[in-house]
Amino acid sequence: MVKEPILAAIGAGIPIHEARGHMIVDIGGGTTDVAVISLGGIVASTSVKCAGNAVDYAITDYIKKTFNLSIGEKMSEEIKIQIGSAVPIEEELLMTVKGRDHLTGLPRSIELGTNEVVRAIGKELRTMVNAMKDVLQETPPELASDIIDNGIIMTGGSSLLRNFPELVFRRTGVKARLGKDAPYCVAKGTGEALKHLDTYKKAIIAKR
Ligand SMILES: Nc1ncnc2c1ncn2[C@@H]1O[C@H](COP(=O)(O)OP(=O)(O)OP(=O)(O)O)[C@@H](O)[C@H]1O
Numbered sequence: 001m002v003k004e005p006i007l008a009a010i011g012a013g014i015p016i017h018e019a020r021g022h023m024i025v026d027i028g029g030g031t032t033d034v035a036v037i038s039l040g041g042i043v044a045s046t047s048v049k050c051a052g053n054a055v056d057y058a059i060t061d062y063i064k065k066t067f068n069l070s071i072g073e074k075m076s077e078e079i080k081i082q083i084g085s086a087v088p089i090e091e092e093l094l095m096t097v098k099g100r101d102h103l104t105g106l107p108r109s110i111e112l113g114t115n116e117v118v119r120a121i122g123k124e125l126r127t128m129v130n131a132m133k134d135v136l137q138e139t140p141p142e143l144a145s146d147i148i149d150n151g152i153i154m155t156g157g158s159s160l161l162r163n164f165p166e167l168v169f170r171r172t173g174v175k176a177r178l179g180k181d182a183p184y185c186v187a188k189g190t191g192e193a194l195k196h197l198d199t200y201k202k203a204i205i206a207k208r
């Protein structure tokens, strides 16, 4: 068993062995992993089965319920990436969404705006942010100030959702930012750990 949050942290360039505390969040397709790391170990963590895929399903669901329109699997992900956002925005992005009318079976298209997507995925985003809040609340007070100073580091493909760090800040009061090359942090961290196995072995292998 390999500790993925540690790999993500290494990939994001976090000095995992220092005594300071760092909070890392890896939001992928299936899972959101949250961990506070200090002295090469995980101090507090949680994992929820809610991430990018759940966001896609929520969009599909919303469009079906609201417009009686069935859309393909790829379409919901495209909507999320092209016009989606974690918080409402003033100058909404718009997209023509094509699908099949649920009642007539005929092809039909609708116009969809960003803020409608924000509403459609609100519940899923809340689940992810609540996981972060849970871990913050479990974090020992002596590490809290480090996390305030460093901010929450977000990695994984779904961290790229527009304005996600802003939502995390609004809900937790802690600054959040994307790690460098956020979608590739786990892969980069794995490479880095293998290259310096002596340094990282203890930190990345979970005892069972
Ligand atoms: N620009 C973007 N905006 C929003 N979501 C995105 C963006 N680019 C990719 N994603 C989402 O990122 C997810 C994939 O991320 P990632 O590659 O980190 O997942 P994974 O490691 O395969 O999954 P897991 O960690 O859950 O096993 C998909 O849900 C994809 O839709």
Ligand SMILES: [Mg+2]
Residues within 6 Å of the ligand: 026, 028, 029, 156, 186
């Ligand atoms: Mg992943």
